[in-house]
Amino acid sequence: DERQMTSCFTSAALSLFYFVTGASQVPNFPEYVEVGLVDELQITHYDSNTRRLVSKQDWMNKVAEEDPTYWEDESDVSLVDQQTFKADIETAKQRFNQTGGFHIFQKMYGCEWDDETDEVNGFHQYGYDGEDFLVLDVKTETWIAPVQQAVPTKHKWEIDKEDLAYKKYYLTQECPEWLKKYVEFGRSSLMRKDLPSVSLLQKTPSSPLTCHATGFYPDRADLFWKKDEEELHEDVVKGEILPNHDGSFQMSVDLDVSGLQDEDWGRYSCVFHLAGGQEVSKRLDKRDIRTNWKTNDGAASLLSVWIAVLAVIGCIIGFFVYKKKHPKGKVETLLSSSGSLMCVC
Missing domain, CATH: 2.60.40.10 (Immunoglobulins)
Known part of the structure; x- marks a missing residue:
């Protein structure tokens, strides 16, 4: 659930986040889906059916002007992640003693950047079947395991100090630089502010x-x-x-x-x-x-006018229908004492 996984974000900062969803035995849904969002605006999409990373905003195509192989290279990276994710979801199912049924494994990672204070916050966490599974503490470079089934993975990943250092560098240095670049590309859209x-x-x-x-x-x-x-x-x-x-x-x-x-x-x-x-x-x-339970005097007067107009139209229609059926009949239009129109044949 993206809403649950983004509950820790602040509203004042700009953000770049990637949401990855792996599905097991979920009908009519790709095994793997990856979307990128800048300030909650979707910028990229990849899934296991197409196996291509594509742009969701016209201004994102400016990335290819700087790096012509960008989309091809990133598609290859996503394909590797797709295969890794498939193995990860099977591991999670074993940890929870699950053999069948449909299951969802998610990853969210990215950063927030406050363009006024230049403060940066990085996030990297996993969820399984709608609940938190592992959360990275970027400052201490340690993993938090909210559930017992995630503890073995926590210990395994914390041994790899090089990977932890890279994740911290990406979330606090590289990610903000990409965010600033995307904001510059799509400034007219991302910096838009409309009052209601x-x-x-x-x-x-x-x-x-x-x-x-x-x-x-x-x-x-x-x-x-x-x-x-x-x-x-x-x-x-x-x-x-x-x-x-x-x-x-x-x-x-x-x-x-x-x-x-x-x-x-x-x-x-x-x-x-x-x-x-x-x-x-x-x-x-x-x-x-x-x-819808009261009208002012002007509205009431307007309503009366429309009723009168509809009555006249009804009389005219009735007149022509009668003339068609009774060519020699006599039709009289009378005005009642109350001022309303009456059609009498």
């Missing part, structure tokens, strides 16, 4: 009040309710960040207003916060709430 439109929605008078923000980018953002200057946590339900069709994102947060006094409404506001410090705030005002 924020709306207040309510289905019925007894429903929670929803603050909905849509059209923001990137998805490192937060949406919350405040009373005066204090963030609210009680009577609040926050939804997940969801993608829009245009690549932007949306999210919502509900507030229970059933016990809210009229004089207190102005003390509440919905605040959207985008990573980097930009904010949009919308104060709670009944006049701004969009509902």
Whole structure:
């Protein structure tokens, strides 16, 4: 689960991460899949069906301008990793005394770089069937084994000091350099920041009040309710960040207003916060709430006009249908005393 494995990431830094998934006996899914992400934007893809590493962003093709054999060389590296991963998942199954069924073995590695402080953090960890299996402590160059079945691997890998030193060098030196290069290539996409439109929605008078923000980018953002200057946590339900069709994102947060006094409404506001410090705030005002249970006077008048228009159209259609069936019939259009149109044949 990528969401679980990225729970340790900070939101302020830029990131380069690779997620590797090995599958055993999983129907309609490749045995091996590898994806690369820069700041949560997918940049590369490789799987055991195609056996080719491919670019997922146009600006990533600039890498080949510097190194024409880049994609071919990296495809060969991924193929070796694929074979290694297949052996690793069989070892894990033996450790857990498993012979059949489908199983997932994952690896996540990469780095975060804060472009303001120049601080770098490296990550390298493994998961098996959705649980942590091994986690590298980059500073101490030791492996942490959350489960007993991973202890033999921990001891074996910690003997190889040269490999540990290389992993630390890659995560703290080489990875950040690649990240900086990718950010420069895709700056227009990666550094994009869009603020959302924020709306207040309510289905019925007894429903929670929803603050909905849509059209923001990137998805490192937060949406919350405040009373005066204090963030609210009680009577609040926050939804997940969801993608829009245009690549932007949306999210919502509900507030229970059933016990809210009229004089207190102005003390509440919905605040959207985008990573980097930009904010949009919308104060709670009944006049701004969009509902499907009431309309203002203008909307009511417009609705009446449409009803009248539809009535006229109905009369015209009825007239032509009647004339077609009764060429010699008599049709009269009367106006009732209430002002509504009536068609009488």
